[in-house]
Amino acid sequence: MKAVKKVTWKEELAAKTLRIEELIKTYLPKEKGFQKTIVQASNYSVCAGGKRLRPMLMEETYRLFGGDGPEIFPFMAAIEMIHTSSLVHDDLPCMDNDEYRRGRKTTWVEFGYDMAVLAGDALLTFAFETAAGAFSDTRHPERVGRAIQILAGKTGMYGMIGGQTVDVEMTEKPMTEEQLDFVYRLKTGALLEASMMIGAVLAGADEESIKQTEYAASLVGMAFQIQDDILDLTSTTEILGKPVGSDEKNQKTTYVTLHGLEQSRSDVEKISRKAIEVLKGLPGENEFLLQLIQMLITREK
Ligand code: GRG
Numbered sequence: 225m226k227a228v229k230k231v232t233w234k235e236e237l238a239a240k241t242l243r244i245e246e247l248i249k250t251y252l253p254k255e256k257g258f259q260k261t262i263v264q265a266s267n268y269s270v271c272a273g274g275k276r277l278r279p280m281l282m283e284e285t286y287r288l289f290g291g292d293g294p295e296i297f298p299f300m301a302a303i304e305m306i307h308t309s310s311l312v313h314d315d316l317p318c319m320d321n322d323e324y325r326r327g328r329k330t331t332w333v334e335f336g337y338d339m340a341v342l343a344g345d346a347l348l349t350f351a352f353e354t355a356a357g358a359f360s361d362t363r364h365p366e367r368v369g370r371a372i373q374i375l376a377g378k379t380g381m382y383g384m385i386g387g388q389t390v391d392v393e394m395t396e397k398p399m400t401e402e403q404l405d406f407v408y409r410l411k412t413g414a415l416l417e418a419s420m421m422i423g424a425v426l427a428g429a430d431e432e433s434i435k436q437t438e439y440a441a442s443l444v445g446m447a448f449q450i451q452d453d454i455l456d457l458t459s460t461t462e463i464l465g466k467p468v469g470s471d472e473k474n475q476k477t478t479y480v481t482l483h484g485l486e487q488s489r490s491d492v493e494k495i496s497r498k499a500i501e502v503l504k505g506l507p508g509e510n511e512f513l514l515q516l517i518q519m520l521i522t523r524e525k
Contacts (some may be wrong), residue, residue: 233515240512244276244283244300251301251354265335265343266350270308272326273465275525277516278303278419281444284513285423285437288506295362296426299371302355303419306379309347310388310415312340319392320470327465352376364428371422378418387411391476399477408479412452413445420444433506440506443499447492448520453478454488455525464525496521 231239252270255263279300286296315322315330316337323333332340355375358368377383387410390403399407420441424434455464456471457480471478480488500514 236512237516237519240280241276244279244304245273247297248276248279248301248304251298251305253350261335261339262342262346265331265339266347268334269312269331269343269347270305272328274304274308274326276304277448278307278415280516281416281441281513282419282423284510284516285420286427287423288503288508288510288513289424289427289429289433290508291423291427293362293364293426295358295364295368296423298354298357298361299375299422299426302351302375303415303422305347305351305354306375306384307415309344309351310384312347313344314388316340319388320474322467322470324461325466348379364426367426367428371425374418374421374425378414378421383410383414383418384412387414394477396475397477401482404477404479404482408446408449409442412449413442416445416448417441436502436506440499440502443495443502444517444520447495447499450479450488450492450495451520451523453480454485454492455523457485459524493521 248270252267253263255267257263282300282303283296311325312331314320315325316332323330325331328334330340331343335343352372352375355368355372358371359365362368379385381389387407391407391411394403394407417438420437421434424437429437453471456468456478459468461467467473471481479491483491496517499517503514503517
């Protein structure tokens with residue numbers, strides 16, 4: 225009998241990332257028409273790569289609750305479009321003024337400031353057009369409607385954009401623990417909450433499970449952003465695909481400036497462990513999802 229080679233966790237992660245990559249491409253707009261430049265700028269940003277963590281968390285949460293329909297796919301593409309639109313705007317000269325992202329020139333450097341603003345706007349809007357496509361391929365239109373509401377709420381002024389507002393206002397100013405917590409929960413946490421909640425909602429999870437999923441995702445968001453701060457200080461441009469030392473350059477208060485490196489590292493571990501514990505308490509099992517969250521503690525980019 226032939227020995228069956230066991231697939232490692234890293235190989236499984238790589239295969240899933242590639243599959244998501246291919247899926248997202250099928251939802252991208254066609255580069256034609258008089259407005260072609262904006263489509264090219266949008267596609268340039270989305271196709272630059274990235275870990276595809278948000279669509280992956282969404283799909284894995286959907287599977288955890290037994291979801292098996294096609295309505296998850298447009299939402300997976302939509303969340304990555306929204307995330308990418310936020311990166312495009314975050315890199316602009318009026319925000320972090322960064323020239324590299326995901327291993328290539330940022331959208332504003334490649335296409336100009338004006339086109340990068342429009343590309344961010346276009347991607348954000350196209351994400352909702354894409355997500356709404358799920359209505360035509362689902363047995364649960366009411367779940368799709370609720371998922372769109374979550375997507376909008378977690379992106380907007382009470383979500384990611386609200387967090388970014390305080391982040392920008394407080395640049396070059398000291399932030400209190402409470403303000404920093406607000407910024408991290410919204411700027412970074414809200415989209416991760418949307419990702420996992422949408423997975424749960426589309427799969428038909430009960431209300432208590434949706435609430436617990438939101439809580440677990442908020443912990444993931446916090447751990448993820450603290451790790452992002454740590455990497456900004458300790459990693460290299462080659463590994464991250466974006467400049468290191470960006471927070472210091474922009475004189476930003478971060479978790480690391482408030483708590484130091486050692487405490488930050490141990491808090492990432494503690495918060496991620498708590499997220500895993502909450503997820504383990506939910507009905508259903510998904511070992512890959514737990515490993516994915518575990519990976520955030522040791523991630524290098
Ligand atoms: C246009 C929708 C829109 C929003 C503008 C600029 C802005 C408001 C929000 C910025 C939010 C932001 C960039 C938060 C940081 C979150 C974060 C840690 C991003 C890095 O995510 P990774 O590591 O990146 O998943 P990859 O490249 O792997 O996808």
